Amino acid sequence: xxxxxxxxxxxxxxxxxxxxxTKDRTMAVLAAxxxxxxxxxxxxxxxxxxxxxxxxxxxxxxxxxxxxxALRKVKRGQKNG
Amino acid sequence: MEMTGAVLALIGSIIFFLSALGxxxxxxLYNRIQTGTKATTLGTIILSIGLCLIHPEWTGKLVIxxxxxxxxxxxxxHVVARGAHYSGQEMTDKTVGDALTEEDKDKEGTx
Amino acid sequence: xVKKGFILLMIVALGFMLWDFVGNYSSKxxxxxxxxxYVEQGPExxxxxxxxxxxxxxxxxLDTLGEVTILFAAxxxxxxxxxxxxxxxxxxxxxxxxxxxxxxxxxxxxxxxxVYVFINGHLTPGGGFQGGAIIASAVVLSVLSDPNKKAxxxxxxxxxxxxxxxxxxxxxxxxxxxxxxxxxxxxxxLGEYGSLLSAGLIPAIYSVxxxxxxSELSSVVIxxxxxxxxxxx
Amino acid sequence: xxxxxxxxxxxxxxxxGLWGLLxxxxxxxxxxxxxxxxxxxxxxxxxIGYINxxxxxxxxxxxxxxxxxxxxxxxxxxxxxIVIGLGITAFMLTYxxxxxxxxxxxxxxxxxxxxW
Amino acid sequence: MADQILMVAVxxxxxxxxxxxxxxxxxxxxxxxxxxFDTAGIIAISVIVLLAHMLERFIYVDVALVYGLLxxxxxxxxxxxxxxxx
Amino acid sequence: xxxxxxxxxVVLGLLFWFGLNGRLETGVLISGIxxxxxxxxxxxxxxVFGDVKFSPRAFIxxxxxxxxxxxxxxKSNIDVMLRVISPKVRINPAIVEVxxxxxxxxxxxxxxxxxxxxxGTLTTDIKGDSLFIHWIDxxxxxxxxxxxxxxxxxxxxxxxxxx
Numbered sequence: 195x196x197x198x199x200x201x202x203x204x205x206x207x208x209x210x211x212x213x214x215x216t217k218d219r220t221m222a223v224l225a226a227x228x229x230x231x232x233x234x235x236x237x238x239x240x241x242x243x244x245x246x247x248x249x250x251x252x253x254x255x256x257x258x259x260x261x262x263x264a265l266r267k268v269k270r271g272q273k274n275g
Numbered sequence: 276m277e278m279t280g281a282v283l284a285l286i287g288s289i290i291f292f293l294s295a296l297g298x299x300x301x302x303x304l305y306n307r308i309q310t311g312t313k314a315t316t317l318g319t320i321i322l323s324i325g326l327c328l329i330h331p332e333w334t335g336k337l338v339i340x341x342x343x344x345x346x347x348x349x350x351x352x353h354v355v356a357r358g359a360h361y362s363g364q365e366m367t368d369k370t371v372g373d374a375l376t377e378e379d380k381d382k383e384g385t386x
Numbered sequence: 387x388v389k390k391g392f393i394l395l396m397i398v399a400l401g402f403m404l405w406d407f408v409g410n411y412s413s414k415x416x417x418x419x420x421x422x423x424y425v426e427q428g429p430e431x432x433x434x435x436x437x438x439x440x441x442x443x444x445x446x447x448l449d450t451l452g453e454v455t456i457l458f459a460a461x462x463x464x465x466x467x468x469x470x471x472x473x474x475x476x477x478x479x480x481x482x483x484x485x486x487x488x489x490x491x492x493x494x495x496x497x498x499x500x501v502y503v504f505i506n507g508h509l510t511p512g513g514g515f516q517g518g519a520i521i522a523s524a525v526v527l528s529v530l531s532d533p534n535k536k537a538x539x540x541x542x543x544x545x546x547x548x549x550x551x552x553x554x555x556x557x558x559x560x561x562x563x564x565x566x567x568x569x570x571x572x573x574x575x576l577g578e579y580g581s582l583l584s585a586g587l588i589p590a591i592y593s594v595x596x597x598x599x600x601s602e603l604s605s606v607v608i609x610x611x612x613x614x615x616x617x618x619x
Numbered sequence: 620x621x622x623x624x625x626x627x628x629x630x631x632x633x634x635x636g637l638w639g640l641l642x643x644x645x646x647x648x649x650x651x652x653x654x655x656x657x658x659x660x661x662x663x664x665x666x667i668g669y670i671n672x673x674x675x676x677x678x679x680x681x682x683x684x685x686x687x688x689x690x691x692x693x694x695x696x697x698x699x700x701i702v703i704g705l706g707i708t709a710f711m712l713t714y715x716x717x718x719x720x721x722x723x724x725x726x727x728x729x730x731x732x733x734x735w
Numbered sequence: 736m737a738d739q740i741l742m743v744a745v746x747x748x749x750x751x752x753x754x755x756x757x758x759x760x761x762x763x764x765x766x767x768x769x770x771x772f773d774t775a776g777i778i779a780i781s782v783i784v785l786l787a788h789m790l791e792r793f794i795y796v797d798v799a800l801v802y803g804l805l806x807x808x809x810x811x812x813x814x815x816x817x818x819x820x821x
Numbered sequence: 822x823x824x825x826x827x828x829x830x831v832v833l834g835l836l837f838w839f840g841l842n843g844r845l846e847t848g849v850l851i852s853g854i855x856x857x858x859x860x861x862x863x864x865x866x867x868x869v870f871g872d873v874k875f876s877p878r879a880f881i882x883x884x885x886x887x888x889x890x891x892x893x894x895x896k897s898n899i900d901v902m903l904r905v906i907s908p909k910v911r912i913n914p915a916i917v918e919v920x921x922x923x924x925x926x927x928x929x930x931x932x933x934x935x936x937x938x939x940x941g942t943l944t945t946d947i948k949g950d951s952l953f954i955h956w957i958d959x960x961x962x963x964x965x966x967x968x969x970x971x972x973x974x975x976x977x978x979x980x981x982x983x984x
Contacts, residue, residue, distance in 0.1 A: 277737040278736065278737055278740075280737070281736075281737040281738075281740035281741050281744070282740065284740070284741055284744045284785065285740050285741075285743060285744045285747075287744070287781065288743075288744040288745070288747040288748045288751070288781070289747060291747070291748050291751045291778050291781070292747050292748075292750060292751040292754070294751070294774060295750075295751035295752075295754040295755045295774070295778075296754065298754070298755055298758050298770070298771060298774060299754060299757065299758055304764065304766055304767055304770065307758075307767065307770050308770055311770050311771075311773065311774040315774055315777040315778060316777075318778075318781070319777060319780065319781055322744075322781045322784070322785075323781075323784065326784055326785075326788060329737070329788065330788070330793070332793070333793060333796065336796050336797075336800070337784070337796070339800070340780070340784070340796070340799060340800060340803065343800070343803060343804070344777065344780075344803060347803070347807045348777070348807075350811075351773060351807055351810045351811055351814075352770075352773070354810075354811055354814045354815065355766060355769055355770060355773070355810065355814045357814075357818065358766060358814040358815065358817045358818035359766045359817075361818045362766070362817050362818050362819075364764060364766060
């Protein structure tokens with residue numbers, strides 16, 4: 195069990211590092227979403243299924259969607275000058 | 276029964292691994308989508324059937340999970356492929372024909 | 387350059403503080419007083435299998451009321467600010483036919499799943515907030531398949547205010563009729579443990595919260611999307 | 620063991636998030652850093668309530684009452700925190716979009732009215 | 736015996752997620768990463784189902800359902816954003 | 822047509838609801854009826870199942886399609902795996918155009934999904950009667966040959982069920 199937890203924790207941290215390091219805005223947002231999804235597996239293993247569900251649905255899901263809606267507004271504005 | 280289920284789950288995970296390998300090895304996006312979608316769909320189905328054998332009382336929810344994945348996975352890969360095509364994603368050099376681009380050009384040519 | 391050094395210094399300082407914290411950490415082996423009361427007495431006292439739900443809805447019910455209020459304020463401000471500053475002049479590309487058919491097929495099933503999540507909040511993981519988020523995801527799906535469709539703002543507002551009102555009224559009913567004050571669930575019989583209609587008012591309260599959160603989050607999504615056709619008129 | 624690993628992961632996420640929040644000039648990526656910071660704090664909070672060998676506090680049958688359960692109170696708090704985090708993120712993004720529409724850029728250094 | 740085989744299955748699934756994350760980091764385009772994200776999400780669903788077996792709690796399967804739904808819609812959002820359809 | 826959609830939607834919704842809940846109780850039934858009614862209202866508005874045919878022949882065709890589909894799914898995976906494992910990636914990809922006779926939205930969705938899940942093909946776009954398919958090992962790039970190779974095996978059954 196410990197080793198599974200360790201591997202997923204490494205994935206989570208790697209995704210977070212990638213989100214901070216990358217130059218591309220879109221990729222930063224997507225990697226943050228992936229961090230949330232992996233964190234929700236961590237929550238399952240920490241015996242908190244309620245929190246895992248909330249993190250998957252709200253923290254990772256809806257937040258990422260709203261980020262993309264906002265990015266679309268910004269990108270479109272850039273094109274129009 | 277338990278052993279059969281466990282072996283099925285193992286087969287599912289091996290299919291996952293092969294799809295991951297395909298994702299690394301394939302030369303362009305469309306071929307990556309091909310390996311990614313199909314293999315993970317079958318892998319999930321086999322793994323869920325294996326767990327159904329281990330825990331018969333889980334069957335209801337796992338069947339819903341399988342149905343959901345079989346329904347959504349092709350749609351999402353179709354949308355990704357379509358988005359790739361319309362955002363001008365390049366195809367690999369080995370490609371022998373592209374009917375969709377020709378079709379689009381025909382439309383633009385005849386207003 | 388000075389700024390970068392300052393940032394690094396700050397992060398290192400925080401890192402030292404956290405290092406101290408991590409070094410002194412050891413996982414507990416038994417619960418604190420309040421928590422052990424919740425876990426040991428809660429299921430029999432309130433009839434809800436999911437202790438987290440009984441903490442969120444009943445024991446700490448007032449917190450949840452505040453949380454819902456904050457979410458409502460955030461949704462209102464987002465709607466207001468995005469409404470003031472709109473520039474929508476580019477038509478979006480239509481979704482493909484397959485996506486539209488798939489959405490027509492899946493949208494009601496996702497709604498059904500959202501309802502399942504919040505109505506079973508006292509038995510399985512999940513509850514009003516998660517169910518509301520799933521309903522909002524269904525709205526996102528329909529926005530994706532047809533971005534130029536006009537959204538029903540009025541229906542969302544009506545559902546939102548009605549469920550908010552019902553929530554407060556149910557809480558007040560708990561305060562008047564039952565022993566323990568605001569948002570007590572025991573004005574209905576507790577029912578048979580582990581069945582859907584048990585735990586008194588908890589399923590009702592969580593359904594109301596789910597509807598409220600779902601309509602609020604949907605209205606946030608719709609304000610971020612913006613109505614492109616409205617401006618042309 | 621899981622608790623210790625979790626608290627280390629959470630602390631690392633906090634530091635990474637803080638770094639992203641402070642070192643970027645792009646507002647959207649600052650908000651991404653903030654949401655990473657959020658996830659880290661949630662993991663730390665949950666690891667404080669973790670009991671070794673505990674299972675989820677969902678008592679399916681009344682005969683299960685004697686088992687070891689993890690602490691439900693931090694879970695309820697984190698649940699609240701995630702939902703409010705969404706509200707805050709939506710709010711910040713609205714501000715970012717509005718500032719962008721006013722100025723035409725997302726670079727934080729260009730917003731000179733904010734300095735003092 | 737069955738439990739050891741399932742443990743191996745989980746480890747192989749995690750290894751495949753790791754391999755896919757290499758593709759996620761390599762890119763080269765945004766949509767390549769989206770495909771990697773999609774595949775990793777579906778494998779993670781199976782990991783959650785296997786974890787539900789190993790922790791002996793049936794109710795964790797609910798989390799897997801929510802996870803699948805959200806990763807599906809997430810992929811759609813990014814793809815539609817990329818083809819300017821959002 | 823509306824009745825048919827409502828009927829299929831209610832049956833599907835109830836199956837879904839009981840599968841999720843996993844037990845038979847009065848509470849589940851009462852809440853299920855309310856929720857499924859709302860879901861069915863959405864289905865009726867879009868008339869999703871309006872063209873599904875009810876007849877013994879359609880049922881047999883559906884089963885036949887299912888059998889063909891599962892067989893193709895397994896074949897496709899073996900095919901893809903061999904491609905992945907083989908030391909030199911041997912592919913010959915192309916986007917080809919195929920024609921379909923199916924007219925109803927649900928039938929086209931089923932066709933496109935089955936094509937996506939079968940050996941080496943992926944639906945890229947759909948315009949009118951033409952499906953544009955990315956084929957990992959294109960043996961013929963003209964419309965007739967591709968249609969025969971890709972679509973024909975599913976279309977016969979789906980035409981009976983969805984029209």
